[in-house]
Amino acid sequence: MSFLVYAQRLFSLDTLDTRFTASTRTPTTASVSEKPLRIDPAKSVPGLDVQDGVSKSGPVESPRRANAQPSKWTTPEYFLYYVVIGIAVPWMFKTVYDLSLPSHPNYPKYEHLLSPGWILGRKVDNSDQQYSGFRDNIPYMILLLIFHPLLRRLYEKCYSTGQQNGSTSAKGSWTHQHLQADARLDRRVRFDVGFAFIYVLALHGASSFKIFVILYVNYALAKALPRSYVPLATWVFNIGILFANELCKGYPYAEVARFLPLTDGKADQNWGALLDSYCGLLPRWEIMFNITVLRLISFNLDYYWSLNGPGGSAVEKKQLDQSDLSERSRVDLPAKAHEYSFRNYIAYALYSPLYLTGPILTFNDYISQLRYTPRSIARERTILYGVRFLISLLTMEIMIHFLHAVAISKSQLPWAGYTPFQLSMLGYFNLHHIWLKLLLPWRFFRLWALLDSIDPPENMVRCMSDNYSALAFWRGWHRSYNRWIVRYIYIPLGGSGGPSTHGTWGKGRAVLNILAVFTFVALWHDIQLRLLIWGWLITLFVLPEVLAGYAFPKRKWQSSPDAYRRICGIGAVGNILMMMAANLVGFAVGLDGLKDLLRGIVGSYSGKLFNVDFFLLEPFRLMRE
Numbered sequence: 063m064s065f066l067v068y069a070q071r072l073f074s075l076d077t078l079d080t081r082f083t084a085s086t087r088t089p090t091t092a093s094v095s096e097k098p099l100r101i102d103p104a105k106s107v108p109g110l111d112v113q114d115g116v117s118k119s120g121p122v123e124s125p126r127r128a129n130a131q132p133s134k135w136t137t138p139e140y141f142l143y144y145v146v147i148g149i150a151v152p153w154m155f156k157t158v159y160d161l162s163l164p165s166h167p168n169y170p171k172y173e174h175l176l177s178p179g180w181i182l183g184r185k186v187d188n189s190d191q192q193y194s195g196f197r198d199n200i201p202y203m204i205l206l207l208i209f210h211p212l213l214r215r216l217y218e219k220c221y222s223t224g225q226q227n228g229s230t231s232a233k234g235s236w237t238h239q240h241l242q243a244d245a246r247l248d249r250r251v252r253f254d255v256g257f258a259f260i261y262v263l264a265l266h267g268a269s270s271f272k273i274f275v276i277l278y279v280n281y282a283l284a285k286a287l288p289r290s291y292v293p294l295a296t297w298v299f300n301i302g303i304l305f306a307n308e309l310c311k312g313y314p315y316a317e318v319a320r321f322l323p324l325t326d327g328k329a330d331q332n333w334g335a336l337l338d339s340y341c342g343l344l345p346r347w348e349i350m351f352n353i354t355v356l357r358l359i360s361f362n363l364d365y366y367w368s369l370n371g372p373g374g375s376a377v378e379k380k381q382l383d384q385s386d387l388s389e390r391s392r393v394d395l396p397a398k399a400h401e402y403s404f405r406n407y408i409a410y411a412l413y414s415p416l417y418l419t420g421p422i423l424t425f426n427d428y429i430s431q432l433r434y435t436p437r438s439i440a441r442e443r444t445i446l447y448g449v450r451f452l453i454s455l456l457t458m459e460i461m462i463h464f465l466h467a468v469a470i471s472k473s474q475l476p477w478a479g480y481t482p483f484q485l486s487m488l489g490y491f492n493l494h495h496i497w498l499k500l501l502l503p504w505r506f507f508r509l510w511a512l513l514d515s516i517d518p519p520e521n522m523v524r525c526m527s528d529n530y531s532a533l534a535f536w537r538g539w540h541r542s543y544n545r546w547i548v549r550y551i552y553i554p555l556g557g558s559g560g561p562s563t564h565g566t567w568g569k570g571r572a573v574l575n576i577l578a579v580f581t582f583v584a585l586w587h588d589i590q591l592r593l594l595i596w597g598w599l600i601t602l603f604v605l606p607e608v609l610a611g612y613a614f615p616k617r618k619w620q621s622s623p624d625a626y627r628r629i630c631g632i633g634a635v636g637n638i639l640m641m642m643a644a645n646l647v648g649f650a651v652g653l654d655g656l657k658d659l660l661r662g663i664v665g666s667y668s669g670k671l672f673n674v675d676f677f678l679l680e681p682f683r684l685m686r687e
Contacts, residue, residue: 079520172473193499258412267342307348368396421542
């Protein structure tokens with residue numbers, strides 16, 4: 063295999079996730095055997111399924127319209143853009159690199175935030191607490207990534223040896239395959255439950271008991287309440303848990319013990335304080351528990367919806383090949399009634415590879431993949447995915463060694479000491495750091511799941527710089543969470559389509575649904591005002607794109623494509639600036655920091671013109687083409 067062919071295969075969408083090259087309605091055998099389609103999973107193409115990116119009547123080779131304009135890649139206009147961007151991109155890197163040199167006057171003011179590095183004697187910017195926790199533990203997690211799948215294979219080998227039986231079912235018959243699938247489900251669940259108990263105890267120590275109590279109460283709500291009460295009770299309980307975990311700071315045993323009899327009453331001398339001292343590797347379990355809340359809601363609602371259908375297996379009634387279900391079928395078709403058991407629920411909620419960060423699988427999908435290994439999982443594809451993770455990790459290492467944007471932002475230096483362009487680049491590379499620090503854990507734990515024969519969705523669809531649409535950006539950022547939101551919140555609320563959303567009231571209702579979604583997203587991330595502001599800002603910043611779509615419909619500009627392209631360019635610049643502002647508020651400098659940053663950037667005419675026209679319009683035109 064030549065280097066170019068290998069590189070093409072390495073960076074193909076098919077390597078990233080087969081869901082990006084096939085419809086979610088396509089059985090996995092077809093999706094991995096046929097020629098991959100070129101589907102952009104972050105875009106909604108007219109005439110195509112918004113969820114799948116492909117036609118509802120079947121796959122299409124290209125969504126490009128017959129009246130599309132000729133390619134502009136080889137036109138003089140675009141050659142000018144190549145020159146501009148060829149100069150601009152290195153300049154952007156050099157600007158932050160110069161600010162990160164030891165010779166810069168401000169370097170001593172943030173040097174205490176840097177750590178010893180390993181690349182060319184440079185110090186590393188490991189000042190982001192969230193990423194440093196991941197980076198510092200990479201060697202141990204790699205050992206776990208190797209040990210867990212090997213231990214499972216050893217267990218399954220021993221288990222299968224002890225389960226030899228004299229079944230009279232003909233090998234290859236439907237009954238034989240069904241029995242094998244049941245045995246595989248039972249075998250994997252037993253291992254997942256056992257390993258999960260050890261894993262959670264190692265991570266959270268004595269606090270594991272609190273997690274198991276929450277899991278039991280949530281399960282009891284689904285099973286004990288009348289069916290019509292389950293959705294409301296599930297949402298109230300789990301949102302209440304998000305608030306309670308934050309306000310009570312994880313319910314320290316020392317504080318709990320003070321309210322119980324036979325206790326000294328002094329928080330630092332009771333039995334609770336002793337239990338708190340055995341807190342595991344991650345004492346603050348409540349921070350990591352938000353992702354588990356999504357799985358608790360998924361189980362309860364999948365179980366609730368399974369009660370709506372007639373009795374019996376939906377898969378058997380539709381006469382589907384259970385070993386070759388499409389992803390849509392794995393998600394939508396309910397499991398068998400007895401599979402909504404407490405043991406399966408614990409295995410799903412605490413599944414070790416996805417426990418800490420996801421990506422998020424629905425309960426139905428998890429059970430389906432336990433019964434039959436998805437045919438999208440292949441050794442070559444998994445190896446290539448691992449190589450992509452290592453490339454992303456090396457990219458992050460180079461960035462934090464040579465570009466200290468995060469440490470400079472955390473040092474609370476006066477922004478007046480920087481030029482408008484320097485300030486904009488510090489903000490821009492802060493966002494890139496956010497993107498990479500989220501991408502790396504998500505890809506690492508997805509790689510672990512793939513090695514364990516579970517195929518969760520890929521979370522990061524595309525680089526954050528390759529976005530000019532706010533709607534497309536949120537479809538491709540934390541994609542498994544986006545799909546979870548659509549399934550469990552957006553569609554039940556009415557979504558953005560259908561007879562109920564026509565007219566002024568319908569459009570207003572769609573906007574309210576978006577507001578409800580992002581309010582939940584903000585609260586789910588953390589109970590903080592700046593994240594609530596971030597969620598509302600996202601809703602506010604999506605509105606101009608939606609309104610512009612009504613004000614400037616593409617069909618009315620087919621006779622003036624160049625004028626329409628320039629109008630879209632102006633809108634794209636606004637979208638990019640607003641997305642940058644919202645994410646800086648939510649995840650970097652906060653609202654006050656953003657005010658100071660913007661004041662510095664737009665404080666001069668040159669700063670406004672330079673940043674908007676020179677560095678945003680040209681990239682947009684390339685992205686759109």
